[in-house]
Amino acid sequence: MSILDTALLEADSDQLLVAVRALLTAKGILSPEEIAERISITDKGSPAQGARMVARAWTDPDYRARMLADATAAAEEMGIMMRGMPPLGVLENTPSVHNLVVCTLCSCYPRAVLGYPPFWFKSAAYRARAVRDPRGLVAEWGTQLADDVKVRVVDSTADYRWMVLPMRPAGTETWGLEQLAAIVREGDMIGVSVPTA
Amino acid sequence: MEKLLDQDFPDKDVPRAPHDMGGVSKFMCEPVDTEPHAFTDFDREVDAIRQILGMKKVMGVDELRRGIEAIPEAEYHRLSYYQRWIRSITENLLVKGMITEAELLAALEAKR
């Protein structure tokens, strides 16, 4: 390992950020304004976006079909910015199949529709256990999956990003879109939990 | 269900890279911290810089990942998610010659 490698590993992370940002700015590669603009765009991604898609899919069978066929287009249809984003796929939960999304290699996450990945999604415990003990893992959220339900663990290893379409809970038949979207949490769209009325 | 122990999850005996975590025995009995953690300004800024470097074709996401995967295992687990990113970004910029070692060390020294 070179002196520089050691310096890099031991450098204080905040100092490293300040140094790199200063060098990139001095070289005209980026500007503080561009960083601020990018942060503000990224902050707009949130689970509320995915929840709007889920609520619409629950109430509009044609939209649901379009979403399952091409989720990128279905997100754009809802005004969500997908340009430059990896393709999005939607996994439908049914009475016999429950989907759970993980990225064992890094932390690939459907950021356009769910925002920044939560801490637990990036943790070693989540990434290790999801593919090997998915039922034990979701129990950490209090989720109990029946033995006759197939768990499908989707390891997001490459170019797609995946979001779960949960089942609409009973007792919500008369609810409107906003009320439905309000019960859909980020974990429901990753598969660690299921929405309840 | 019986309580599961680490030895219930033996590993394949071929060495693996530290980032390749699917089913790794030593994490199988580790609880998941399901609590929300606030996103810091540091996290947001590193994330934004990576996006801008990607859009400007300076470095792609696979280059970021390769740089993260090159971090030695003990450091990988010690560093937070975005602390790994800033190290990988820096390493990539050095490899590409976008910044030099002397410039970086001088910039770090200036901050001390």
Place this chain on the structure above:
Amino acid sequence: MSFTTGQKVRVKLDWPETRGPCHIRTPHYLRGEAGVVKRHLGDFPNPEDLAFARPAASRPLYHVAFDQGAVWHHGLKGNGGTCDELLVEIYEHWLEPI
């Protein structure tokens, strides 16, 4: 595209990480495991080259399903989910027909 939906395949039993610097998107736990092609997801530039800023040829990417219990054949005590499935994106050059 050389694999079709429903075709049985095996992930190559190869360990490039033991031979030096590399970047691969095929998880360790799936090497040598048998699965079924579910869908061709599209063609994407090979990340193994992109990671080193080399020219990257487009490679077909497939969604491949694996029997979760079979992959972890050493087994889980008391696990009721014997029918559980793993669905993973794998590049064509990591798959062999069986």
